[in-house]
Amino acid sequence: MRNGTSLLAMRGIHKRFPGVHALKGVDLEVQAGEVHAVVGENGAGKSTLMHILAGVYRPDEGTIAFRGRSNVVIADEHSAQQLGIAIVFQERSLFGPLSVAENVFAGRQPVNRWGKIDRRALYDRTRVCLRRVALAVEPEVSVEHLSPAQQQLVEVAKALSVGARLIIFDEPTAALTETETSALFRVIAQLQSQGVGIIYISHRLEEIFQIADRVTVLKDGAGQGTRIVRETHPGELICRMVGRDLALLQRQSRGEPNTNPVRLEVAGLNDAEEFRGSRPYLQEISFQIRGGEILVLAGLAGAGRTELALSLFGVRPRASGEIRVDGRRVNIHSPAEAIEAGLGYAPEDRKDSGLFLDRSIAQNVVAARLNDFGAWWFKDRQGETVTEEFRRKLRVACTNVNQPVQELSGGNQQKIVLARWLLVDPKVLIVDEPTRGIDVGAKAEVHSVLRELASRGTAVIVISSDLPEVLAVADRVLVLCDGRIVGELKGDEASEEKVMRCATISR
Secondary structure, three states: OOOOOEEEEEEEEEEEEOOEEEEEEEEEEEEOOOEEEEEOOOOOOHHHHHHHHOOOOOOOEEEEEEOOEOOOOOOOHHHHHHHOEEEEOOOOOOOOOOEHHHHHOOOOOOEOOOOOEOHHHHHHHHHHHHHHOOOOOOOOOEHHHOOHHHHHHHHHHHHHHOOOOEEEEEOOOOOOOHHHHHHHHHHHHHHHHOOOEEEEEOOOHHHHHHHOOEEEEEEOOEEEEEEEHHHOOHHHHHHHHHOOOOOOOOOOOOOOOOOOOEEEEEEEEEEOOEEOOOEEOOOOEEEEEEOOOEEEEEOOOOOOHHHHHHHHOOOOOEEEEEEEEOOEEEOOOOHHHHHHHOEEEEOOOHHHHHOOOOOEHHHHHOHHHHHHHOOOHHHOHHHHHHHHHHHHHHOOOOOOOOOEHHHOOHHHHHHHHHHHHHHHOOOEEEEEOOOOOOOHHHHHHHHHHHHHHHHOOOEEEEEOOOHHHHHHHOOEEEEEEOOEEEEEEEOOOOOHHHHHHHHOOOO
16 A cells, blocks of 8 residues: 655656657656556557666656655666666566576675675575565575566565665566466565555556556656546546557457358367376367357466467377368478468467567568568568558558568567468468557457458467457357366357356366
């Protein structure tokens, strides 16, 4: 709970980059012991504002007051650290091979009188920090052996080790399970009780209403107001964020039952790899999907959803099972064979597996159809022309189609992944967590693309951990648990309660 003591006050913050006015007079005030959420679409200015607090950027105009000091200058990241400001990024900044203790006190290890690292003091101090975040691991353990949730808590412990009084969380739950997220929220509540101020950035609005006291909305670099969370609702925040009403998270009825031919049929699929040496990861998977249908694979982390997608796409070996596309049995042992059979796959990790980040937008869009654009396709104007059509159609925010794809926001990168498959026009498209880490406006547009694909006769398989998204896009839901299909729900019948009930039944 907030105690009424002002911890941070940013007033009239402006920041300009060449050709871009990134922040336009933004105000942000955080009280001690408060969780203050900052929301907005990608490109709204959230990251720029946080980088100013973290000492990465200097504001062009405006003032910052912190812990009773007015006109504070945060010259660099070291200055922010000395003031007591720390940031926990979505993409963690830990060194995997080093121990927990070496990460928590990186560059600040205690030394003995001979100038060598005092291991005993290092571990003792680390244990104090780990207790504050309720992380029961030994300081000597290598970070690479920890789960994503444990690594997240090591980041928080690192922030506390420098005496942080304000901690910024940037999309902290993007890679966490529901159980791990709950554990993180308990740590945040404990920090609140100690008077630590929290700035919480998330695209998951349900989290904002679960833990935040107040929320500030940004749009196009300008503040859209600050609201007490209990006095607002998701619809109001969305309107402030995007400046328009969205048909987001609303079930769109498809009308008459789907009588299209079966596009994909899977029978008796068993995984060749074992789960913890005890059973096949996937067991007796059988289902079918018709053209024009959106089938969602739901379930908890580790249920086998991504493993099923990789098996269908020829990345994981199968011990047994039969796959038919348009009634014809196909033997798929590689992604090339999967594409030849009419399958497409957009992976969850678009940066590592779905995109060529150093290549242009045009090169990424036509990457799955190189033969159609010649050996020197990246110089072919035809590829650029086709990509320009998709850029306009999907409303991709970019300078031009020759811009490196790594410079785009997460939502726009996801649109490029989907544009690639729109160009290929596969019979079956599998998309894994298509809206993870993107804002509500981009989510609505991605949902629209998936529905368009289905309307063209493509069978669309969506893997999603976002239950509201599951209910919004699904014609049918298959629930996986422990590598098996344990439930099937029609879209109109599905509810969060029913999906979770199936997902938590182990067979």
